[in-house]
Amino acid sequence: MTVHDLISLMGTKSTDPAISQLFETYGLGKPPKTVNANQGSKGFKDKQQNLSFTFKFDITNDRFYPPVSPKKDDYNFESHLSSVVLYSEDRKKTPDPKPAVFWERFIHPLATYEDCLAFFSLEKNGKNILRKPVSDVAEVVLWLSQDKSRITDMELRLKEDREIFSRYDFNQTSQLNTIKQAYPLLVKWLFDNHYLVLPEDVYREPLSVDHAALVDFTGRYLKNHIWDTQVIDDPELVSFLFKIARSSTITLPGDKKINIYIKTLYIKVAGKAEQRQELYDNGTMDDVDALERSLWLDETQCKVFLQTLTDTFALFKQRVPEELF
DSSP states (O other): OOHHHHHHHTTOBTTSHHHHHHHHHHTOOOOOSOEETTTOEEEEEETTTTEEEEEESOOOSGGGOSOOOTTSOSSEEOOEEEEEEEEEOOTTOOOOOSOGGGGTTSOOTTOOHHHHHHHTTOOOOOOSEEEEEOSSSEEEEEEEOTTSSSEEEEEEEEOOOOEEEOGGGGOSSOTTOSOTTHHHHHHHHHHHTTOBOOOHHHHTSOOOSOHHHHHHHHHHHHTTOEEGGGBOSOHHHHHHHHHHTSSOEEEETTTEEEEOOHHHHHHHHTTOHHHHHHHHHHSOHHHHHHHHHHOOOOHHHHHHHHHHHHHHHHHHHTSOOOOOO
16 A cells, blocks of 8 residues: 555545555554544554554535534534544654555655655745645645754645634524524625625625525525635634634723624624623523523614624724734
């Protein structure tokens, strides 16, 4: 087996016969049938060949999204080969045990910095981490020592996007999603400002605040998620979306702090911020969740919420500088 054989297996389902053959070749035992939500991933290491294999289910690549639960239990999921560590330098600096034929027509652990630049088609740029696509779903990532004198690690991995809002945020039946209206309205805001990467003909038709229409649009054009590749290439916008997706506070000039969590913004527009705080302080979380589930903005409030997102983004741009996501 060569590195090119492993490249061809990237993304392969763990129950595929080709994976069984892989496990037999490297003496890894039995491949996993599924991976459960608590595990997230399953790893297997072949110390003799200095190889590590990882299978996971939650892969932010539309070819593998959304995860499939064979028993429809949303706990055990079909898993795919998501990573193969081809080489990892150990403390003893022992030579890589794989035969030369394994690395044929590929970068290898003894390659020089100049070899790496040639393989990755790069000019000298001072970077210690190099990346290159090796198939339509996978890339090779290589780490160099600080002085760039040697390769320290090399990994095949599935190409993934960064998830900002997940399918759970747009799940209209989940009891865990207590503000079901907020996320589709965020999609409306992104659409109205042409922040989404969509064909121009899609933008020709206006998008209303009607909830059913927004849910349908999100499913058809965004596959019920928002990833960084689905919005325009604007670091501040991406950072803003990551911030509002979580309970986040920003600091404005003058040391004024404001919470910009999308749930907080939604509840304020609904006029229930004080009531929610009272329940949070003196009630139970069941009471808090029940209040949040009861909230539903009318058309006028929806427009206020959309303007609130615009105003909050403007404030975000004025914040005390911090590292962008």
